[in-house]
Structures are given as C-alpha cells and as structure tokens.
Amino acid sequence: MRYELLGPLLVSDDAGAHHSLSAPKMEMTLATLLMTAGRVTTKEQLVAELWSTAPPRRASAAVHVYLSQLRKFLAAAGDREGRAIVTKPSGYVLHLDGAGYDVDDFQELMRTGRAHQHAGRYEAALAAFESALLLVRGPVLDGTAEGPALSAFATWVEEERLDCLELSVEARTALGRHREVISLLTGLITQYPLRESFYRQLMLVLYRSDRQAEALRVYRSAQQVLRSELGLEPCRSLRRLHQAILTSDRLLDLPMAG
Incomplete structure (x- = not known):
C-alpha cells in the first residue's frame, strides 16, 4: 500500500491501482490520521478538524461512522487484516506498517538533496530536489483543508515546496545553467511576487551572466x-x-554566493 497526501488524497494498492474517497469528511x-501516523489522534482532534468550532450534536457518532467506513475503504485498498487503523482508549492510531507515504519520501529526498548540496555534489542534489518536487501534485486535499491542523499542514507543504524550488535553483546556478535558471525564476517571480528569495536568486544569476543592468532592474522591481x-x-x-x-563585488563570482 501507499498513501499520498501531497495533493488530492490517494491510496494505492500493491498492484498500483489508485483508490480515492468521494466523501470530504472521510477524506x-x-x-x-495520516498526519499523526504512529501516534494517537483523539476523537476531539478529529471533531476539531472536521467541524472546527461548530460540531453537530452527534459529532462523536459521526466520527465513529467515518472510521468504520475508512476501515472498509482501506481493506479494499490492501489492508486485508484491518490493522491500519487501531482503536485506543484515548483515540485512534494509523499504522503505516511498511506502507509507502509520500510525505516521508519528500522529507527524505530533501535531506538527501541538502546533504549533496552541502558537499558540492550539485547534480545529485538537483536530482533529489526534482524528485521531491514531483511528489507534490497540488494543494493538500485539493485546497479544501479547513481544520487547524490540516490547514497548518497544507501551509507547511507549500512552504517546503517553495524551499525545494529555491534549492533546485541554487543547484542549477552552481552547475552554470544560467539561461535555464533565468527563465525559471522569471516565471516564479510572476507567480510569487512577494517572495524575496526569488528576486535575490535572479539578480545573482543575471549578474553572473554579465547582465548587471538587468540585475539592478530586478531589484528596483x-x-x-x-x-x-x-x-x-x-x-x-x-x-x-x-x-x-x-x-561589482568579486565575492559574487564565487559558486553559491549570495
């Protein structure tokens, strides 16, 4: 089995078939449960995520129904023995038990990429960052996350994705792929006009491409x-x-400066 939360929620069985939930509350x-995999999620936490500050009178009963339906859903996706979701006195625990999880994969690729980048292995770093970016398929839960924890998680995913983009740009810059970086950053600045790090990266690569006047125009913009x-x-x-x-500080000519 494999869980994918970096975008629309998907569960894949061992044959690679995707299973999705049509009911938003079950999703x-x-x-x-996935966000806290391996740890207890209380019924109160689930109620807060599902209904925020205005739960219905029978919220606890509804949660019980959702969990029952989820167990059936996961059984169809490969959890034949029903061990994925376990009931505890204080709440519920989702056990991955060897199942794949794209959030874990993303974090591992980021750690690997940063280690390669720090060691000057820029090709390997870029490969890791590009693989990480491919895992992010869109906004968490298609942008419908409203509960406090899910909203915070969605914000974290977007910030990590942007950090990954910045790191991939640094790797490309260190590899001398300036034309490619300029095109990429121009589009990113249009999409994220308040993210100053993209301006910084574009200014630096323009300067290193002997386009000092354009780099200064980027600053003014x-x-x-x-x-x-x-x-x-x-x-x-x-x-x-x-x-x-x-x-024209000579330090700007050093790899990875700025």
Missing part, C-alpha cells in the same frame, strides 16, 4: 512591489546583494 478524517503591496523595503540580504552588484 479529512484519513488525512488527519522588487522594491516597487514590496512597497506597494506591503509598505516595506527589501530585506537586508536583498539590499546587500544590490550594493554588491553596484560595486
């Missing part, structure tokens, strides 16, 4: 966007890079 119940949208000046690292470009 949220399974997602909550970032400055205008941040002022108009947030009423803020660029962060310290962006201002330092701007000054270094103005003075």
Whole structure:
C-alpha cells in the first residue's frame, strides 16, 4: 500500500491501482490520521478538524461512522487484516506498517538533496530536489483543508515546496545553467511576487551572466512591489546583494554566493 497526501488524497494498492474517497469528511478524517501516523489522534482532534468550532450534536457518532467506513475503504485498498487503523482508549492510531507515504519520501529526498548540496555534489542534489518536487501534485486535499491542523499542514507543504524550488535553483546556478535558471525564476517571480528569495536568486544569476543592468532592474522591481503591496523595503540580504552588484563585488563570482 501507499498513501499520498501531497495533493488530492490517494491510496494505492500493491498492484498500483489508485483508490480515492468521494466523501470530504472521510477524506479529512484519513488525512488527519495520516498526519499523526504512529501516534494517537483523539476523537476531539478529529471533531476539531472536521467541524472546527461548530460540531453537530452527534459529532462523536459521526466520527465513529467515518472510521468504520475508512476501515472498509482501506481493506479494499490492501489492508486485508484491518490493522491500519487501531482503536485506543484515548483515540485512534494509523499504522503505516511498511506502507509507502509520500510525505516521508519528500522529507527524505530533501535531506538527501541538502546533504549533496552541502558537499558540492550539485547534480545529485538537483536530482533529489526534482524528485521531491514531483511528489507534490497540488494543494493538500485539493485546497479544501479547513481544520487547524490540516490547514497548518497544507501551509507547511507549500512552504517546503517553495524551499525545494529555491534549492533546485541554487543547484542549477552552481552547475552554470544560467539561461535555464533565468527563465525559471522569471516565471516564479510572476507567480510569487512577494517572495524575496526569488528576486535575490535572479539578480545573482543575471549578474553572473554579465547582465548587471538587468540585475539592478530586478531589484528596483522588487522594491516597487514590496512597497506597494506591503509598505516595506527589501530585506537586508536583498539590499546587500544590490550594493554588491553596484560595486561589482568579486565575492559574487564565487559558486553559491549570495
């Protein structure tokens, strides 16, 4: 079996067939159990995720029904012995028991990529980061997560995805793939105009491509966007890079500088 939570929730059986839930409440119940796999999730936590601060009168009974239906769903997806969801005195535990889980895979690829990056193995680092990015298929639960824990998890996934993108850009830059990086970052800045790290990366790669004037224009664009949208000046690292470009600081020519 394999669980996939980095996007629409999917469960795959050993033959590779995908199984999905059509009922949103059941989907949220399974997602909550997956977030705390191996640990107890209390009935109160499930109620909070499913109905926030306005649960129905028979919320506990509804949770019991959802869990019963989930056990049947998981049995059809490969949990023949019904061991995936275990009832405890204080709540419920979802045991992976060797099942694949894309969140664990993503985190392991990020750790591997960072280790390669730190050691200067940029091709291997880029391969790990690209594999990690492929695991993120879209917003968690198609963007329908509303409970406090699921919403926080969805925010964490998006932030980790953006960090992974930044790291992949650093690896490409270190490999000298400047034209590719410029195209990628131009699109990312359009999509995420308030993320200063993308401006920083684009300024640096433009400078290293002997396009100093364009790098300075990127800074002015970032400055205008941040002022108009947030009423803020660029962060310290962006201002330092701007000054270094103005003075053609030789440190900018070093691999991975900035």
